[in-house]
Amino acid sequence: MNPLRTSRAVVAAAAAVVLSVTSTGLANAAAGAPRDSGDNGKIVVGIKFDQPGIGLKTPDGKYTGFDVDVATYVAKQLGHDPKDIEWKEAKSADRETLLQRGDVDFIAASYSITPKRAEKVDFAGPYLLAHQDVLIRADDDSIKKPSDLNNKKLCSVTGSTSAQNVKDKIAPNAQLQQYGGYSECLTGLENGVIDAVTTDDAILAGYAAQPEFKGKFKLGGFKMSNENYGIGVQKGSDLKAKINTALEKMVADGSWQAAVDKNLGPSGYQNEPAPKIGVIVQ
Amino acid sequence: MKDKPTVLYDVPGPRARRRNVLWSVLFLIGLAAVVWWVAASLADKNQLAWAKWAPFFTDARVWETYILPALKNTVIAAALSMVIALPLGAFLGILRLSDHIVVRSVAGSVVEFFRAIPVLILMLFADAAYSEFTDISPDNRPLYAVVTGLVLYNASVLAEVVRAGILALPTGQTDAAKAIGMRKGQIMTHVLLPQAVTAMLPALVSQLVVIVKDTALGGAMLGFSELLASVRPMSANYGANTIACFTVVAVIFIALNFALTTFASRLERRLRRGKKTTGAVVGVEAVEELAAPGEHPDTRRGPSG
Amino acid sequence: MFDFLQGYDLLGAFWVTVQLTVYSAIGSLVWGTLLAAMRVSPVPLMRGFGTAYVNIVRNIPLTVIIVFTSLGLFQTLGVSLGAERFTTINFRLAVLGLTAYTSAFVCEALRSGINTVPLGQVEAARAIGLSFPQVLRLIVLPQAFRSVVAPLANVLIALTKNTTVAATIGVAEAALLMREMIENEAQLLLISAIFAVGFLCLTLPTGLLLGWVAKKVAVKR
Numbered sequence: 135m136n137p138l139r140t141s142r143a144v145v146a147a148a149a150a151v152v153l154s155v156t157s158t159g160l161a162n163a164a165a166g167a168p169r170d171s172g173d174n175g176k177i178v179v180g181i182k183f184d185q186p187g188i189g190l191k192t193p194d195g196k197y198t199g200f201d202v203d204v205a206t207y208v209a210k211q212l213g214h215d216p217k218d219i220e221w222k223e224a225k226s227a228d229r230e231t232l233l234q235r236g237d238v239d240f241i242a243a244s245y246s247i248t249p250k251r252a253e254k255v256d257f258a259g260p261y262l263l264a265h266q267d268v269l270i271r272a273d274d275d276s277i278k279k280p281s282d283l284n285n286k287k288l289c290s291v292t293g294s295t296s297a298q299n300v301k302d303k304i305a306p307n308a309q310l311q312q313y314g315g316y317s318e319c320l321t322g323l324e325n326g327v328i329d330a331v332t333t334d335d336a337i338l339a340g341y342a343a344q345p346e347f348k349g350k351f352k353l354g355g356f357k358m359s360n361e362n363y364g365i366g367v368q369k370g371s372d373l374k375a376k377i378n379t380a381l382e383k384m385v386a387d388g389s390w391q392a393a394v395d396k397n398l399g400p401s402g403y404q405n406e407p408a409p410k411i412g413v414i415v416q
Numbered sequence: 417m418k419d420k421p422t423v424l425y426d427v428p429g430p431r432a433r434r435r436n437v438l439w440s441v442l443f444l445i446g447l448a449a450v451v452w453w454v455a456a457s458l459a460d461k462n463q464l465a466w467a468k469w470a471p472f473f474t475d476a477r478v479w480e481t482y483i484l485p486a487l488k489n490t491v492i493a494a495a496l497s498m499v500i501a502l503p504l505g506a507f508l509g510i511l512r513l514s515d516h517i518v519v520r521s522v523a524g525s526v527v528e529f530f531r532a533i534p535v536l537i538l539m540l541f542a543d544a545a546y547s548e549f550t551d552i553s554p555d556n557r558p559l560y561a562v563v564t565g566l567v568l569y570n571a572s573v574l575a576e577v578v579r580a581g582i583l584a585l586p587t588g589q590t591d592a593a594k595a596i597g598m599r600k601g602q603i604m605t606h607v608l609l610p611q612a613v614t615a616m617l618p619a620l621v622s623q624l625v626v627i628v629k630d631t632a633l634g635g636a637m638l639g640f641s642e643l644l645a646s647v648r649p650m651s652a653n654y655g656a657n658t659i660a661c662f663t664v665v666a667v668i669f670i671a672l673n674f675a676l677t678t679f680a681s682r683l684e685r686r687l688r689r690g691k692k693t694t695g696a697v698v699g700v701e702a703v704e705e706l707a708a709p710g711e712h713p714d715t716r717r718g719p720s721g
Numbered sequence: 722m723f724d725f726l727q728g729y730d731l732l733g734a735f736w737v738t739v740q741l742t743v744y745s746a747i748g749s750l751v752w753g754t755l756l757a758a759m760r761v762s763p764v765p766l767m768r769g770f771g772t773a774y775v776n777i778v779r780n781i782p783l784t785v786i787i788v789f790t791s792l793g794l795f796q797t798l799g800v801s802l803g804a805e806r807f808t809t810i811n812f813r814l815a816v817l818g819l820t821a822y823t824s825a826f827v828c829e830a831l832r833s834g835i836n837t838v839p840l841g842q843v844e845a846a847r848a849i850g851l852s853f854p855q856v857l858r859l860i861v862l863p864q865a866f867r868s869v870v871a872p873l874a875n876v877l878i879a880l881t882k883n884t885t886v887a888a889t890i891g892v893a894e895a896a897l898l899m900r901e902m903i904e905n906e907a908q909l910l911l912i913s914a915i916f917a918v919g920f921l922c923l924t925l926p927t928g929l930l931l932g933w934v935a936k937k938v939a940v941k942r
Contacts, residue, residue: 178554183648183649183652184648184649184651184652185652186652186653190649190652190653191481191482191649191653192481192653193471193475193477193478193481193482193653194477194481195477195480195481222554222639223639223641224639225637225639227637227900227903227909228637228638228639228909230909231909232639235547235554236554237547237554237557238554250905250906287807292888292889292891292897292900292901295905298901309806309807309808310807310891311807311811311890311891312890312891312897313791313889313890313891314648314788314888314889315648315651315652315658316652316656317647317648317651317652317656317658317661318656318658318788318791318792320655320656320658321656321657321658321659321792321796322792322796324461324462324656325461325463325796325797327795327796341656344655345655346467346654346655346656347655347656424761424763424835424843424853424856424857424861425762425763425847425853425856426847428763432763436763436764436765436766439764439766439767440764440765440766440767443764443766443767443770444766447770453798454793454798457797457798457799458797458798461796461797463797532878532920532921532924532925532928533917533920533921534882534885534917534920536885537913537914537916537917537920540909540910540913541910541913544909544910622779625779625780629780629781629782629783632782632784636784644782644784644785658788658792659789659792659793659797662785662788662789662792665785666781666782666785666789669780669781669782669785670777670780670781673779673780674776674780677776677780
């Protein structure tokens, strides 16, 4: 046997594997040109991609929700056309990191202002006062007040504080199921395995407003905590003041209420009046 | 390891065959009962409702917006990782067989270190490092981080595959090569490696499948929009049809990996037909045996295939 | 620097990780052995089932399997594995999912171990009239197990790392605590590093110990 020929055959074969697997992949990777870091009108905004009514990537590739509308308005006030906004997914755990690294210009992603987070990033706003609430089946009459949650089966997402809050303070005998996303909780609620999904009422309202769930679920209306949604910016960024001005204008000209009604209204969500900028309700 | 006459039992006679048929029928009945139970329960809980599954069949936008771009990312990340990890792994594996103790032990420590740390954490660190020390655009950084994590981990595992593959070759090959005056490098590149590649293919392939599946880790925490991560926005849009979404994604993963393994086994058969092998096979088992940190017993010869 | 660790039960979370690992390891060993037996059995349908099972399960990401135990088995099919409370149910479901996944790898390791048993022994066993189950139980498997301790050790290490996936259905193990801490403390890298070290503490000794055992029990041929 001829060693040279063998090795060539092997190399050729290996190259064939590699090429066939990567030909499409590499072409595509090369096509994804890096984002212009220059200031030619582009702005990168972090939002949630999977929260109906708040921030949702819809099947036509667009983004809808209250956070999206607020961010669009703010970006416009900052001098950016809606088409110049690049939306980036900001998962809960990633938000501080995204801001600290400058991957996004600002984040509007059901981002509650807390002292720990405020150590890492700056917050403009708040622009919405939400409360921790529960979503229950429409025909469930057994949950009328927070203490009714005792011995019930609650669901929330992994690592979130809201579920822990109920268990620690309001209904110590409640059982807690945690999933990677709210969708799994809703499947459980629909199946009757879960009695109540708990998180901020604004998020729950978005789910309840979905056409698939019309008339199936309702909000408890319990107001178990105060969540001040702020717009996160990099520590020390001059964007904070500008965004605050934009938010004040948004409330003043009625766009704020319109955005609330459009995104959260359909579920019968009773919103709090627009919060005063810089006032955090404890 | 393919279907071949086994020595574990006799060729079934008429009675054994009847018994086999009986067993098979019982088994099928049991399986059918389970399937029926699952389907009935799903229907009972409204999970088979057409509304939950319809988007995948009637709405092309589901594929265009969520699944296909995500699948593309999964394939890119997996392909890049394979392309980089294979040569790097081969290189590390050869270094571990070096005659110089320093080279051997350095390569050994690198391999052991990267194998012991969860891949997800390797990815997180790569992401942080790229953000800190390079100006890779934030859009591409998750991909870079995922590929880096996968390459570091899998190159280490592949290094063991390569080492096992080379050790599995008959020593006569090296002796003969030495006898005709080849140098160490020549022996490796012209004699050992070409033969080892065919012997290693089964183990290589199972590691490649691992790479494909592990791209999903990037979606969990790095914001890399790969296939599994596409479930979340998708299910949020269609009334929390989580079961349908996860099922579709699982099927795509199976298809992807099945295509990969099928292609590889075709390649393996072609290489073997060329009679350019000693018949040595390194299964996953031989590699895993080497792979345990600490002691490394000599590789067994696999059964000839 | 580490004062934020206060108020978190790190050891408790890792203890759950250990428990998940141990129960799943036992489960996978049993189910994986049965699968291996099926894959070499004389009944074609069982062979087919074993092959199909291994090939499907190995090709699905573990996350999907774990999510299915909860969404599919528990929520939809009502399988609660004899437990009442979510914590217990989820723990058992996670063990079930990890077992289902890991046993495919155990099966493959064992099957290769079976291949190392010399043909002569099997032929001798059949010659003295042992049936297939007897051949497997008395002659083949005892030797196969001894020769695959090292590969199984690797499966065990992978299993230890894989238990982190149980966080997706809310089992309070290390990875879930890690996410909770990241969410509350906003210290992504430092917290990840702490948990990386935690896993190193679990996996390295396992590997070393079983590597030593493997050498001890290896069948000398």
